[in-house]
Amino acid sequence: MQALCAFVKTPGHTRATNYCPRCGNELAFRRHEAMERTWALIIAAAICYVPANLLPVMTSITAMGAQADTIIGGVILLYRTGSWHLALIVLIASVIIPLTKLFALAYLLITVQRCSAKSNRERAQLYRLVEFIGRWSMLDVFVIAFVVALVQLKPLMAAQPRYGILFFAAVVILTIFASQSFDPRLIWDSANKMEERNE
């Protein structure tokens, strides 16, 4: 059993003795209900992903009239105005990264449930990748926030956030929580069991 500060100890008999004497963290073999929690969070994130992409995230009011943009609409607009580099970055951060996180975590959960012992190292790396890229999906939330903060020259022009951005922010938070609640040690458990059997 192991705690946050890398303290290792033989299991105590009661739950009360299973706390780390140094960092106070609970010593647990595996995070509690890691599988159930992670599934619940990614399903919730997948549900929020639909309105996040269908609803507009921002309305801009200019002399030409009001225009509501979805996330994809914003990417296309960036591409049309000539900065395809930035369009690509926003596309990766807002579309590819959230989808990668959802599919990668679902894949890890399914392989753990099937007691797969194959390509453990690769799956461990996939988990680390998910943890690493996760934060970048916040990009569009920041973009909308700063556009809204700056384009405030009423009645000439104005920008307003719309409810799509709330759902998008929910996707970002839920996927971050999901990758935190997954326990990467589960990946190795079936390999451990096999080794023990062979011994």
Added chain:
Amino acid sequence: MPETPVACPDCDLLQHVPLLPPRGKALCRRCGKVLATDKPGANERTLALAVGAAIVFANALPLMGLSAARREVDTTIIGGAWMMWQEGQQLTAALVALCAVVAPAVYIGIIVVLLAVRIYSPAPLWVGELLHWGELAREWAMTEVMMLGVLVALVKIADLATVVIGVGIFATGVLIALITMVAVNFDSGKIWTQVQWTTVDAQSLPNPTPAIDYQGVKK
């Protein structure tokens, strides 16, 4: 006293971390997770860097401005969250404030406190508590993502009106560099080993069941 084995946080394999050469790195022999890194003389430097970061942070105020038809508006980092809030998106605003302002500030603050008390060994228990919070704050501190967001926002606005780049952008750039350096140099493992134990009896000797593996040291 025999060295206690360390369990890999990612795969639970028990192994001994050997004495590391300067700037050496110990990787888990099974899953490749970095178990320990040697950070030579990091602490003093980190303290200076952290304080620098805190100062820059406090000063990173006017980010950018916009002018059209002889009117001007400008915004700060917190201004991005504030407008969101006023436009009725309180939850999103809170998230922006958390990731762009609160978490980075808390992270820097905690590191300054930790380095200031590090001279006392054993360190009091609340130091462990702070390490927890610091870890959490670091996960939610997204200054570098915010910076990219500012740049994308600037390009988006550029065809609507004239954008004025504020000093805040450069300050934020410096802040990102400092936070990265702090994160690279800050050795939380070293501080954990100084934290006091609550009970002596609880440290009943660790009893590693599987074979203990000595792993290679990567340099």
